[in-house]
Amino acid sequence: MKKPVFGLILGGVLGVFDGLSALISAPETAPGIAGIVAGSTVKGIITGALIGWIARRLDSLLLGVVIGGAIGLALAGVISVMQKLSGQPPYYWQIMLPGAILGMIVGYATFTHRERKVA
Amino acid sequence: MSGLGNAALDHLRDVLERPDLSGTRYDLVEPIAQGGMGTVYRAWDRELARDVAIKVVRSELADSEIAGRLTGEAKILAQLEHPGLVPVHEVGRLADGRSFYVMRLVRGQELDLAALEVRTLPERLRLYLKILDPIAYAHSRGIIHRDLKPGNIMVGPFGEVLVLDWGIAKAVSTREAAGPAERTAALPGATNPGAVLGTYGFMAPEQAIGGSVAVDHRADVYSLGVILRTLINPAGSGAKPLVAIIARATAADPAARYAGVGDLAADVSAYLDGRPVAAYHENLIERIGRFVSRHQVAIGLVVAYLLMRIVLLVFR
Numbered sequence: 001m002k003k004p005v006f007g008l009i010l011g012g013v014l015g016v017f018d019g020l021s022a023l024i025s026a027p028e029t030a031p032g033i034a035g036i037v038a039g040s041t042v043k044g045i046i047t048g049a050l051i052g053w054i055a056r057r058l059d060s061l062l063l064g065v066v067i068g069g070a071i072g073l074a075l076a077g078v079i080s081v082m083q084k085l086s087g088q089p090p091y092y093w094q095i096m097l098p099g100a101i102l103g104m105i106v107g108y109a110t111f112t113h114r115e116r117k118v119a
Numbered sequence: 120m121s122g123l124g125n126a127a128l129d130h131l132r133d134v135l136e137r138p139d140l141s142g143t144r145y146d147l148v149e150p151i152a153q154g155g156m157g158t159v160y161r162a163w164d165r166e167l168a169r170d171v172a173i174k175v176v177r178s179e180l181a182d183s184e185i186a187g188r189l190t191g192e193a194k195i196l197a198q199l200e201h202p203g204l205v206p207v208h209e210v211g212r213l214a215d216g217r218s219f220y221v222m223r224l225v226r227g228q229e230l231d232l233a234a235l236e237v238r239t240l241p242e243r244l245r246l247y248l249k250i251l252d253p254i255a256y257a258h259s260r261g262i263i264h265r266d267l268k269p270g271n272i273m274v275g276p277f278g279e280v281l282v283l284d285w286g287i288a289k290a291v292s293t294r295e296a297a298g299p300a301e302r303t304a305a306l307p308g309a310t311n312p313g314a315v316l317g318t319y320g321f322m323a324p325e326q327a328i329g330g331s332v333a334v335d336h337r338a339d340v341y342s343l344g345v346i347l348r349t350l351i352n353p354a355g356s357g358a359k360p361l362v363a364i365i366a367r368a369t370a371a372d373p374a375a376r377y378a379g380v381g382d383l384a385a386d387v388s389a390y391l392d393g394r395p396v397a398a399y400h401e402n403l404i405e406r407i408g409r410f411v412s413r414h415q416v417a418i419g420l421v422v423a424y425l426l427m428r429i430v431l432l433v434f435r
Contacts, residue, residue, distance in 0.1 A: 021428060024428075024432065025428060025431055025432050025435065026435065065416075065420075093431070094431050094435070097427050097431070098424060098427050098428060098431070101420060101423050101424040101427055102424060104420050105417065105420045105421065105424065108416055108417055108420060109417065
Protein backbone atom coordinates (compact mmCIF):
# COMPACT_ATOMS: atom_id res chain seq x y z
CA MET A 1 0.00 0.00 0.00
CA LYS A 2 1.33 3.44 -0.89
CA LYS A 3 2.27 5.74 1.97
CA PRO A 4 -0.31 8.48 1.22
CA VAL A 5 -3.10 5.87 1.07
CA PHE A 6 -1.86 4.21 4.25
CA GLY A 7 -1.61 7.58 6.05
CA LEU A 8 -5.04 8.62 4.79
CA ILE A 9 -6.73 5.44 6.06
CA LEU A 10 -4.88 5.41 9.40
CA GLY A 11 -5.53 9.14 9.94
CA GLY A 12 -9.22 8.67 9.15
CA VAL A 13 -9.64 5.67 11.48
CA LEU A 14 -7.81 7.37 14.36
CA GLY A 15 -9.80 10.53 13.63
CA VAL A 16 -13.07 8.64 14.16
CA PHE A 17 -11.93 7.37 17.57
CA ASP A 18 -10.50 10.76 18.51
CA GLY A 19 -13.84 12.39 17.71
CA LEU A 20 -15.78 9.77 19.67
CA SER A 21 -13.55 10.37 22.70
CA ALA A 22 -15.33 13.73 23.09
CA LEU A 23 -18.25 11.76 24.55
CA ILE A 24 -16.00 10.98 27.55
CA SER A 25 -13.86 14.10 27.79
CA ALA A 26 -16.71 16.56 27.11
CA PRO A 27 -20.12 14.85 27.52
CA GLU A 28 -21.92 18.16 26.94
CA THR A 29 -20.90 17.90 23.26
CA ALA A 30 -23.02 14.74 22.80
CA PRO A 31 -25.79 16.42 20.75
CA GLY A 32 -23.23 17.49 18.16
CA ILE A 33 -21.11 14.33 18.19
CA ALA A 34 -21.84 13.49 14.54
CA GLY A 35 -20.32 16.79 13.42
CA ILE A 36 -17.36 16.38 15.79
CA VAL A 37 -16.63 12.87 14.49
CA ALA A 38 -16.98 14.02 10.88
CA GLY A 39 -14.64 16.97 11.48
CA SER A 40 -12.14 14.83 13.36
CA THR A 41 -12.21 12.22 10.60
CA VAL A 42 -11.63 14.78 7.86
CA LYS A 43 -8.78 16.26 9.95
CA GLY A 44 -7.25 12.79 10.31
CA ILE A 45 -7.59 12.06 6.60
CA ILE A 46 -5.94 15.35 5.60
CA THR A 47 -3.18 14.85 8.18
CA GLY A 48 -2.52 11.27 7.03
CA ALA A 49 -2.54 12.14 3.33
CA LEU A 50 -0.16 15.07 3.88
CA ILE A 51 2.21 12.96 5.97
CA GLY A 52 2.07 10.18 3.39
CA TRP A 53 2.93 12.61 0.64
CA ILE A 54 5.87 13.97 2.65
CA ALA A 55 7.00 10.45 3.63
CA ARG A 56 7.56 9.59 -0.02
CA ARG A 57 10.00 12.51 -0.31
CA LEU A 58 11.72 12.46 3.08
CA ASP A 59 13.72 9.70 4.71
CA SER A 60 13.91 10.76 8.35
CA LEU A 61 11.72 9.06 10.93
CA LEU A 62 12.36 11.77 13.51
CA LEU A 63 11.33 14.49 11.05
CA GLY A 64 8.30 12.41 10.13
CA VAL A 65 7.14 12.29 13.74
CA VAL A 66 7.80 16.00 14.25
CA ILE A 67 6.06 16.99 11.00
CA GLY A 68 3.13 14.70 11.84
CA GLY A 69 2.79 16.38 15.23
CA ALA A 70 3.00 19.84 13.67
CA ILE A 71 0.34 19.06 11.05
CA GLY A 72 -1.94 17.50 13.70
CA LEU A 73 -1.47 20.53 15.95
CA ALA A 74 -2.08 23.04 13.15
CA LEU A 75 -5.23 21.35 11.81
CA ALA A 76 -6.64 20.97 15.34
CA GLY A 77 -5.89 24.67 15.87
CA VAL A 78 -7.83 25.54 12.69
CA ILE A 79 -10.83 23.53 13.98
CA SER A 80 -10.65 25.38 17.33
CA VAL A 81 -10.66 28.73 15.57
CA MET A 82 -13.58 27.63 13.37
CA GLN A 83 -15.48 26.63 16.53
CA LYS A 84 -14.89 30.05 18.00
CA LEU A 85 -15.90 31.83 14.78
CA SER A 86 -19.14 29.85 14.63
CA GLY A 87 -20.02 30.95 18.16
CA GLN A 88 -19.30 27.62 19.88
CA PRO A 89 -17.05 27.45 22.96
CA PRO A 90 -13.53 26.75 21.63
CA TYR A 91 -11.61 23.76 23.01
CA TYR A 92 -8.05 24.75 22.23
CA TRP A 93 -5.88 22.44 24.34
CA GLN A 94 -8.52 19.73 24.54
CA ILE A 95 -8.34 19.37 20.75
CA MET A 96 -4.87 20.59 19.86
CA LEU A 97 -2.75 18.48 22.22
CA PRO A 98 -4.38 15.11 21.39
CA GLY A 99 -4.45 16.18 17.73
CA ALA A 100 -0.70 16.75 17.82
CA ILE A 101 -0.03 13.35 19.39
CA LEU A 102 -2.34 11.65 16.90
CA GLY A 103 -0.39 13.40 14.12
CA MET A 104 2.83 12.02 15.62
CA ILE A 105 1.35 8.51 15.70
CA VAL A 106 0.26 8.78 12.05
CA GLY A 107 3.68 10.26 11.18
CA TYR A 108 5.55 7.41 12.85
CA ALA A 109 3.35 4.69 11.36
CA THR A 110 3.40 6.18 7.87
CA PHE A 111 7.15 6.78 7.80
CA THR A 112 7.87 3.22 8.99
CA HIS A 113 5.29 1.71 6.63
CA ARG A 114 6.96 -0.20 3.80
CA GLU A 115 5.41 0.11 0.40
CA ARG A 116 5.11 -3.25 -1.33
CA LYS A 117 6.09 -3.18 -4.96
CA VAL A 118 3.87 -5.10 -7.32
CA ALA A 119 5.93 -7.51 -9.40
CA MET B 120 76.27 -20.37 4.89
CA SER B 121 76.77 -20.86 8.57
CA GLY B 122 77.89 -17.24 8.82
CA LEU B 123 74.54 -15.94 7.58
CA GLY B 124 72.07 -14.69 10.13
CA ASN B 125 68.34 -15.50 10.15
CA ALA B 126 67.48 -12.15 8.58
CA ALA B 127 69.91 -12.74 5.74
CA LEU B 128 68.51 -16.25 5.21
CA ASP B 129 64.94 -14.90 5.13
CA HIS B 130 65.99 -12.28 2.59
CA LEU B 131 67.68 -14.91 0.47
CA ARG B 132 64.56 -17.07 0.65
CA ASP B 133 62.39 -14.12 -0.40
CA VAL B 134 64.64 -13.37 -3.37
CA LEU B 135 64.58 -17.00 -4.50
CA GLU B 136 60.81 -17.16 -4.07
CA ARG B 137 60.17 -13.99 -6.07
CA PRO B 138 58.26 -14.89 -9.22
CA ASP B 139 59.70 -14.09 -12.62
CA LEU B 140 57.17 -11.76 -14.21
CA SER B 141 59.16 -11.24 -17.41
CA GLY B 142 56.94 -11.73 -20.42
CA THR B 143 53.92 -10.38 -18.57
CA ARG B 144 52.61 -6.83 -18.38
CA TYR B 145 53.11 -6.71 -14.61
CA ASP B 146 55.89 -5.36 -12.36
CA LEU B 147 56.32 -7.00 -8.99
CA VAL B 148 55.93 -4.62 -6.03
CA GLU B 149 55.80 -6.59 -2.78
CA PRO B 150 54.38 -9.73 -1.17
CA ILE B 151 51.12 -9.00 0.68
CA ALA B 152 49.85 -12.38 1.84
CA GLN B 153 51.08 -15.93 2.24
CA GLY B 154 48.80 -18.91 1.87
CA GLY B 155 49.15 -22.66 1.99
CA MET B 156 49.68 -23.06 -1.72
CA GLY B 157 50.92 -19.70 -2.84
CA THR B 158 51.89 -16.14 -2.20
CA VAL B 159 49.89 -13.08 -3.14
CA TYR B 160 51.92 -10.12 -4.42
CA ARG B 161 51.00 -6.56 -5.15
CA ALA B 162 51.99 -5.78 -8.72
CA TRP B 163 51.71 -2.92 -11.17
CA ASP B 164 49.79 -3.42 -14.38
CA ARG B 165 51.78 -1.35 -16.91
CA GLU B 166 49.11 -1.43 -19.63
CA LEU B 167 46.21 -0.30 -17.51
CA ALA B 168 48.35 1.68 -15.03
CA ARG B 169 46.82 0.21 -11.91
CA ASP B 170 47.70 -1.96 -8.94
CA VAL B 171 46.67 -5.60 -9.11
CA ALA B 172 47.17 -8.68 -6.96
CA ILE B 173 48.96 -11.72 -8.36
CA LYS B 174 48.68 -15.09 -6.69
CA VAL B 175 51.61 -17.32 -7.57
CA VAL B 176 52.03 -20.94 -6.55
CA ARG B 177 55.04 -21.51 -4.30
CA SER B 178 58.14 -22.57 -6.23
CA GLU B 179 58.50 -25.95 -4.48
CA LEU B 180 54.88 -26.77 -5.38
CA ALA B 181 55.10 -25.71 -9.02
CA ASP B 182 54.89 -29.23 -10.37
CA SER B 183 52.47 -30.66 -7.82
CA GLU B 184 48.66 -30.92 -7.92
CA ILE B 185 48.65 -27.64 -6.00
CA ALA B 186 49.48 -25.80 -9.21
CA GLY B 187 46.35 -27.27 -10.77
CA ARG B 188 44.36 -26.26 -7.73
CA LEU B 189 45.47 -22.64 -8.12
CA THR B 190 44.22 -22.68 -11.70
CA GLY B 191 41.04 -24.32 -10.44
CA GLU B 192 40.58 -21.53 -7.90
CA ALA B 193 40.94 -18.93 -10.66
CA LYS B 194 38.37 -20.75 -12.80
CA ILE B 195 35.94 -20.95 -9.88
CA LEU B 196 36.33 -17.24 -9.14
CA ALA B 197 35.93 -16.41 -12.81
CA GLN B 198 32.56 -18.17 -12.80
CA LEU B 199 31.33 -16.18 -9.84
CA GLU B 200 30.42 -12.61 -10.67
CA HIS B 201 29.38 -10.90 -7.47
CA PRO B 202 30.36 -7.64 -5.73
CA GLY B 203 31.46 -9.69 -2.73
CA LEU B 204 33.93 -11.76 -4.75
CA VAL B 205 37.24 -10.68 -6.24
CA PRO B 206 37.21 -10.61 -10.06
CA VAL B 207 39.95 -12.53 -11.87
CA HIS B 208 41.65 -10.70 -14.74
CA GLU B 209 44.05 -13.28 -16.10
CA VAL B 210 45.37 -16.78 -15.49
CA GLY B 211 48.51 -18.41 -16.84
CA ARG B 212 52.01 -19.73 -16.30
CA LEU B 213 55.12 -17.63 -15.61
CA ALA B 214 58.48 -17.96 -17.33
CA ASP B 215 59.74 -19.90 -14.31
CA GLY B 216 56.96 -22.45 -14.82
CA ARG B 217 54.81 -21.45 -11.88
CA SER B 218 51.04 -21.05 -12.23
CA PHE B 219 49.57 -17.66 -11.40
CA TYR B 220 46.44 -15.64 -11.68
CA VAL B 221 45.83 -11.93 -11.56
CA MET B 222 42.94 -10.39 -9.65
CA ARG B 223 41.75 -7.06 -8.36
CA LEU B 224 43.87 -5.73 -5.53
CA VAL B 225 41.68 -5.76 -2.44
CA ARG B 226 42.26 -2.94 0.00
CA GLY B 227 40.86 -3.10 3.49
CA GLN B 228 41.08 -4.99 6.74
CA GLU B 229 40.52 -8.59 7.69
CA LEU B 230 37.16 -9.16 9.36
CA ASP B 231 38.42 -9.56 12.92
CA LEU B 232 40.33 -6.27 12.71
CA ALA B 233 37.52 -4.43 10.95
CA ALA B 234 35.04 -5.68 13.57
CA LEU B 235 37.00 -3.87 16.29
CA GLU B 236 35.86 -0.60 14.72
CA VAL B 237 32.23 -1.70 14.62
CA ARG B 238 30.95 -0.99 18.10
CA THR B 239 27.27 -1.90 18.20
CA LEU B 240 25.73 -5.33 17.87
CA PRO B 241 23.26 -4.33 15.10
CA GLU B 242 26.13 -2.89 13.04
CA ARG B 243 28.11 -6.09 13.48
CA LEU B 244 25.13 -8.17 12.42
CA ARG B 245 24.61 -6.01 9.34
CA LEU B 246 28.29 -6.52 8.52
CA TYR B 247 27.79 -10.26 9.00
CA LEU B 248 24.84 -10.30 6.60
CA LYS B 249 27.11 -8.85 3.93
CA ILE B 250 29.33 -11.93 4.29
CA LEU B 251 26.41 -14.28 3.76
CA ASP B 252 25.37 -12.74 0.48
CA PRO B 253 28.36 -13.82 -1.71
CA ILE B 254 28.42 -17.24 -0.04
CA ALA B 255 24.74 -17.78 -0.77
CA TYR B 256 25.42 -16.74 -4.35
CA ALA B 257 28.36 -19.16 -4.66
CA HIS B 258 26.21 -21.99 -3.29
CA SER B 259 23.53 -21.16 -5.84
CA ARG B 260 26.23 -21.64 -8.49
CA GLY B 261 27.26 -24.98 -7.03
CA ILE B 262 30.46 -23.83 -5.31
CA ILE B 263 31.29 -24.36 -1.62
CA HIS B 264 34.17 -22.46 -0.04
CA ARG B 265 35.28 -24.86 2.74
CA ASP B 266 37.69 -22.43 4.41
CA LEU B 267 35.56 -19.59 5.71
CA LYS B 268 37.21 -17.71 8.57
CA PRO B 269 37.80 -14.07 9.51
CA GLY B 270 41.23 -14.12 7.84
CA ASN B 271 39.60 -14.90 4.49
CA ILE B 272 37.08 -12.08 4.71
CA MET B 273 38.10 -8.51 3.91
CA VAL B 274 36.15 -5.38 4.74
CA GLY B 275 36.88 -2.58 2.29
CA PRO B 276 37.07 1.16 2.93
CA PHE B 277 33.45 1.64 1.82
CA GLY B 278 32.16 -1.10 4.11
CA GLU B 279 32.06 -3.62 1.27
CA VAL B 280 32.79 -7.22 2.18
CA LEU B 281 34.89 -9.55 0.01
CA VAL B 282 35.26 -13.27 0.53
CA LEU B 283 38.75 -14.39 -0.45
CA ASP B 284 40.88 -17.52 -0.79
CA TRP B 285 38.80 -20.00 -2.72
CA GLY B 286 41.86 -22.27 -2.96
CA ILE B 287 40.12 -25.30 -1.50
CA ALA B 288 36.65 -24.48 -2.81
CA LYS B 289 34.72 -27.42 -4.17
CA ALA B 290 32.40 -27.47 -7.12
CA VAL B 291 29.29 -29.58 -6.80
CA SER B 292 26.22 -29.49 -8.96
CA THR B 293 23.73 -26.74 -8.08
CA ARG B 294 21.32 -29.48 -7.03
CA GLU B 295 23.90 -30.78 -4.59
CA ALA B 296 24.71 -27.30 -3.37
CA ALA B 297 21.10 -27.04 -2.28
CA GLY B 298 21.17 -30.50 -0.72
CA PRO B 299 23.60 -33.16 0.45
CA ALA B 300 26.56 -33.61 -1.88
CA GLU B 301 27.44 -36.99 -3.21
CA ARG B 302 30.43 -36.38 -5.39
CA THR B 303 33.27 -34.02 -6.04
CA ALA B 304 33.40 -32.37 -9.42
CA ALA B 305 36.40 -33.13 -11.59
CA LEU B 306 38.01 -29.70 -11.48
CA PRO B 307 41.75 -29.35 -12.02
CA GLY B 308 43.45 -29.97 -8.72
CA ALA B 309 40.29 -31.29 -7.11
CA THR B 310 40.87 -32.49 -3.57
CA ASN B 311 41.58 -36.13 -3.01
CA PRO B 312 38.67 -37.69 -1.13
CA GLY B 313 39.71 -38.16 2.48
CA ALA B 314 42.12 -35.23 2.63
CA VAL B 315 41.56 -32.83 5.54
CA LEU B 316 41.43 -29.29 4.21
CA GLY B 317 40.32 -26.17 6.01
CA THR B 318 41.08 -24.41 9.28
CA TYR B 319 40.57 -26.09 12.63
CA GLY B 320 38.27 -24.11 14.83
CA PHE B 321 36.23 -23.00 11.83
CA MET B 322 35.74 -26.20 9.85
CA ALA B 323 32.72 -28.45 10.30
CA PRO B 324 33.17 -31.81 12.09
CA GLU B 325 32.48 -33.81 8.91
CA GLN B 326 35.20 -31.78 7.18
CA ALA B 327 37.67 -32.24 10.05
CA ILE B 328 37.48 -36.02 9.89
CA GLY B 329 38.54 -35.94 6.28
CA GLY B 330 35.31 -37.05 4.69
CA SER B 331 35.71 -34.74 1.76
CA VAL B 332 33.14 -36.52 -0.33
CA ALA B 333 30.43 -36.05 2.32
CA VAL B 334 31.11 -32.34 2.75
CA ASP B 335 28.48 -30.10 1.24
CA HIS B 336 27.34 -26.49 1.54
CA ARG B 337 26.33 -27.05 5.16
CA ALA B 338 30.05 -27.14 6.04
CA ASP B 339 30.09 -23.46 5.05
CA VAL B 340 26.99 -22.89 7.19
CA TYR B 341 28.94 -24.33 10.13
CA SER B 342 31.92 -22.03 9.51
CA LEU B 343 29.59 -19.05 9.18
CA GLY B 344 28.09 -19.97 12.56
CA VAL B 345 31.55 -19.92 14.15
CA ILE B 346 32.29 -16.58 12.49
CA LEU B 347 29.02 -15.20 13.90
CA ARG B 348 30.08 -16.34 17.36
CA THR B 349 33.43 -14.57 17.09
CA LEU B 350 31.79 -11.48 15.64
CA ILE B 351 29.12 -10.90 18.29
CA ASN B 352 31.20 -11.66 21.37
CA PRO B 353 30.82 -10.36 23.97
CA ALA B 354 28.00 -7.90 23.15
CA GLY B 355 25.55 -10.43 21.76
CA SER B 356 26.52 -13.50 23.73
CA GLY B 357 23.64 -12.87 26.17
CA ALA B 358 20.97 -12.68 23.49
CA LYS B 359 19.19 -16.03 23.55
CA PRO B 360 17.92 -15.90 19.94
CA LEU B 361 21.45 -15.17 18.68
CA VAL B 362 22.88 -17.99 20.78
CA ALA B 363 20.22 -20.28 19.30
CA ILE B 364 21.07 -19.13 15.76
CA ILE B 365 24.74 -19.98 16.38
CA ALA B 366 23.82 -23.31 17.94
CA ARG B 367 21.73 -24.28 14.92
CA ALA B 368 24.38 -23.14 12.43
CA THR B 369 27.13 -25.06 14.26
CA ALA B 370 25.20 -28.23 15.03
CA ALA B 371 27.46 -31.30 14.83
CA ASP B 372 24.94 -33.06 12.60
CA PRO B 373 24.71 -31.30 9.22
CA ALA B 374 21.02 -32.24 9.01
CA ALA B 375 20.34 -30.23 12.19
CA ARG B 376 21.89 -27.07 10.72
CA TYR B 377 20.20 -24.45 8.59
CA ALA B 378 19.37 -25.98 5.25
CA GLY B 379 21.11 -23.11 3.49
CA VAL B 380 22.85 -19.78 3.97
CA GLY B 381 19.61 -18.04 2.99
CA ASP B 382 17.86 -19.51 6.02
CA LEU B 383 20.70 -18.38 8.29
CA ALA B 384 20.52 -14.88 6.79
CA ALA B 385 16.74 -14.84 7.25
CA ASP B 386 17.11 -15.62 10.96
CA VAL B 387 19.81 -12.98 11.52
CA SER B 388 17.70 -10.42 9.65
CA ALA B 389 14.66 -11.38 11.72
CA TYR B 390 16.64 -10.84 14.92
CA LEU B 391 17.82 -7.46 13.66
CA ASP B 392 14.26 -6.41 12.83
CA GLY B 393 12.89 -7.57 16.18
CA ARG B 394 10.97 -10.45 14.57
CA PRO B 395 10.92 -14.02 15.90
CA VAL B 396 13.77 -16.26 14.73
CA ALA B 397 13.19 -19.82 13.54
CA ALA B 398 16.00 -21.20 15.72
CA TYR B 399 14.50 -20.04 19.00
CA HIS B 400 11.07 -20.71 20.52
CA GLU B 401 10.34 -17.79 22.83
CA ASN B 402 7.89 -17.86 25.71
CA LEU B 403 4.98 -15.42 26.11
CA ILE B 404 6.91 -12.93 28.25
CA GLU B 405 9.79 -12.86 25.78
CA ARG B 406 7.31 -12.41 22.94
CA ILE B 407 5.67 -9.43 24.69
CA GLY B 408 9.08 -7.97 25.53
CA ARG B 409 10.20 -8.25 21.91
CA PHE B 410 6.93 -6.67 20.69
CA VAL B 411 7.31 -3.73 23.11
CA SER B 412 10.98 -3.32 22.21
CA ARG B 413 10.20 -3.38 18.49
CA HIS B 414 7.29 -0.93 18.72
CA GLN B 415 8.43 1.19 21.65
CA VAL B 416 7.98 4.52 19.86
CA ALA B 417 4.46 3.69 18.66
CA ILE B 418 3.49 2.29 22.07
CA GLY B 419 4.98 5.37 23.77
CA LEU B 420 2.93 7.68 21.53
CA VAL B 421 -0.32 5.76 22.15
CA VAL B 422 0.33 5.81 25.92
CA ALA B 423 1.07 9.56 25.70
CA TYR B 424 -2.23 10.08 23.85
CA LEU B 425 -4.20 8.13 26.46
CA LEU B 426 -2.44 9.94 29.33
CA MET B 427 -3.23 13.25 27.66
CA ARG B 428 -6.90 12.28 27.44
CA ILE B 429 -6.94 11.28 31.14
CA VAL B 430 -5.21 14.52 32.20
CA LEU B 431 -7.65 16.61 30.15
CA LEU B 432 -10.56 14.65 31.64
CA VAL B 433 -9.35 15.22 35.23
CA PHE B 434 -8.52 18.91 34.76
CA ARG B 435 -11.40 19.91 32.47
